[in-house]
Amino acid sequence: MIIQIKDLHKYFGDLEVLKGINLEIEAGEVVVIIGASGSGKSTLLRCINKLEEITSGQIIVDGHDINGKDVNINEIRAETGMVFQQFNLFPHKTVLENVTLGPLKVRKMNSAEAKKIGLQLLEKVGLSEKANVYPAQLSGGQMQRVAIARSLALNPKVMLFDEPTSALDPELVGEVLEVMKQLANEGMTMIVVTHEMGFAREVADRVIFIDKGVIEEEGPPEQIFDNPQNERTKAFLAKVK
Amino acid sequence: MTDFDFKTEVIWESIPILMSGLKLTIIITASGLLIGFFLGAFFGLLKLIKFKPLRYIANIYIETIRGTPIMVQVMFIYFGLPMALGMRINPLTSAISAIAINSGAYIAEIVRGSVQSIDKGQTEAGRSIGLTRMQNMLYVVWPQAFRRMIPPLGNQFIISLKDTSLFVVIGVGELTRTGQEIIATNFRAFEVWTTVAIMYLCITFVISKALNFLEYRLGLR
Ligand SMILES: Nc1ncnc2c1ncn2[C@@H]1O[C@H](COP(=O)(O)OP(=O)(O)OP(=O)(O)O)[C@@H](O)[C@H]1O
Numbered sequence: 001m002i003i004q005i006k007d008l009h010k011y012f013g014d015l016e017v018l019k020g021i022n023l024e025i026e027a028g029e030v031v032v033i034i035g036a037s038g039s040g041k042s043t044l045l046r047c048i049n050k051l052e053e054i055t056s057g058q059i060i061v062d063g064h065d066i067n068g069k070d071v072n073i074n075e076i077r078a079e080t081g082m083v084f085q086q087f088n089l090f091p092h093k094t095v096l097e098n099v100t101l102g103p104l105k106v107r108k109m110n111s112a113e114a115k116k117i118g119l120q121l122l123e124k125v126g127l128s129e130k131a132n133v134y135p136a137q138l139s140g141g142q143m144q145r146v147a148i149a150r151s152l153a154l155n156p157k158v159m160l161f162d163e164p165t166s167a168l169d170p171e172l173v174g175e176v177l178e179v180m181k182q183l184a185n186e187g188m189t190m191i192v193v194t195h196e197m198g199f200a201r202e203v204a205d206r207v208i209f210i211d212k213g214v215i216e217e218e219g220p221p222e223q224i225f226d227n228p229q230n231e232r233t234k235a236f237l238a239k240v241k
Numbered sequence: 242m243t244d245f246d247f248k249t250e251v252i253w254e255s256i257p258i259l260m261s262g263l264k265l266t267i268i269i270t271a272s273g274l275l276i277g278f279f280l281g282a283f284f285g286l287l288k289l290i291k292f293k294p295l296r297y298i299a300n301i302y303i304e305t306i307r308g309t310p311i312m313v314q315v316m317f318i319y320f321g322l323p324m325a326l327g328m329r330i331n332p333l334t335s336a337i338s339a340i341a342i343n344s345g346a347y348i349a350e351i352v353r354g355s356v357q358s359i360d361k362g363q364t365e366a367g368r369s370i371g372l373t374r375m376q377n378m379l380y381v382v383w384p385q386a387f388r389r390m391i392p393p394l395g396n397q398f399i400i401s402l403k404d405t406s407l408f409v410v411i412g413v414g415e416l417t418r419t420g421q422e423i424i425a426t427n428f429r430a431f432e433v434w435t436t437v438a439i440m441y442l443c444i445t446f447v448i449s450k451a452l453n454f455l456e457y458r459l460g461l462r
Pocket residue numbers: 012015017035036037038039040041042043044
């Protein structure tokens with residue numbers, strides 16, 4: 001088990017956003033999280049990457065309680081790659097420099113090693129020829145593929161995706177999903193928040209429906225999409241279809 | 242009209258002396274601003290730290306300096322401090338310190354504002370790949386913030402340059418002071434102040450252009 005979440009509660013002030021989440025994810029599993037806006041999907045991912053402090057509960061990533069006192073949070077973060085809706089590439093660095101920053105500064109590789117890994121990953125996401133341009137010269141789909149390569153450069157055990165295609169023009173969505181499919185096929189453990197139901201159906205091992213901070217239903221995609229049990233799941237799916 | 246006649250030769254005669262004053266003005270401004278930049282970066286970043294007492298320290302410094310005239314500050318350093326310390330501080334050191342401490346307070350606000358203006362997503366991306374807070378500041382936030390600092394810094398550089406003219410009060414031989422001294426001997430106020438003004442203009446022009454160029458170069462990325 002690579003991720004274990006036990007009775008996770010998260011408040012923003014008086015607002016309880018996550019109301020006791022229990023979740024276990026096996027290595028190599030692809031989990032898609034769906035749910036309405038404001039239901040707490042991003043907050044859950046951000047808690048796993050410790051971008052948010054949890055209020056109570058426990059999150060164990062690869063055997064380490066990430067809120068424990070003795071853990072090095074920078075090491076934990078390097079093990080969980082995060083891909084953001086807004087890409088968040090470093091605009092002052094070239095595409096290759098974006099990808100090699102982690103290997104150089106976090107993994108302490110020398111520049112030759114880092115460059116080799118960086119170029120391999122850019123090749124993997126189909127952007128070798130863009131290595132030396134700046135992010136401003138890329139399309140949204142290309143930026144997101146660079147962002148994925150940047151996370152992969154740390155050789156993480158888990159990849160978290162928070163609506164990776166929501167900021168993209170429709171014609172650019174496919175190229176990003178393609179890279180994610182390839183990753184899934186290679187056995188990467190992935191947690192993906194997305195509204196791309198086609199992707200969920202095709203790639204997910206498990207789909208989780210979150211509503212108002214509670215996991216209302218989970219199961220294989222066929223079950224969730226074709227035969228949902230929960231009334232809220234049914235209502236949500238009726239709306240997005 | 243009076244029978245005023247503009248004597249060009251006065252200008253040629255004064256230029257060598259004025260140049261030595263200009264040199265001192267540049268030395269005071271450049272050294273003062275260099276130290277001021279480090280002070281400003283230090284206190285500006287201090288203001289961004291969560292730990293409140295450190296923020297208070299930065300605030301006390303910034304508010305004290307911004308709330309008092311630079312002329313009072315330099316006289317305090319040159320005439321006031323020696324009484325308390327029991328040792329003299331020479332005019333040049335006083336002048337450089339005054340520019341450093343004064344510009345530092347304004348630069349601190351520039352640094353704080355620029356760093357805060359960088360999108361939070363940048364920090365989150367940096368931290369998510371495992372960078373420490375320090376590394377994230379150094380490699381992700383600061384380079385982007387620095388670019389945004391350039392225009393307001395240019396403004397501050399020009400203000401500080403002109404502030405050095407107030408240091409006539411402590412008798413440091415900068416450009417304005419040399420102008421005064423020349424006039425005391427030849428009484429050609431019009432020609433001399435014209436020349437002095439043009440010299441200040443040239444320097445501020447060079448500062449503006451240099452910073453525009455730097456901004457353009459960094460902006461190309
Ligand atoms: N930093 C914050 N401070 C206060 N409230 C927050 C903060 N971040 C999120 N919230 C609130 O928490 C709730 C859950 O937000 P979250 O972003 O996790 O939802 P989401 O499921 O990702 O929604 P979306 O589909 O719109 O991205 C929302 O009501 C939101 O307003």
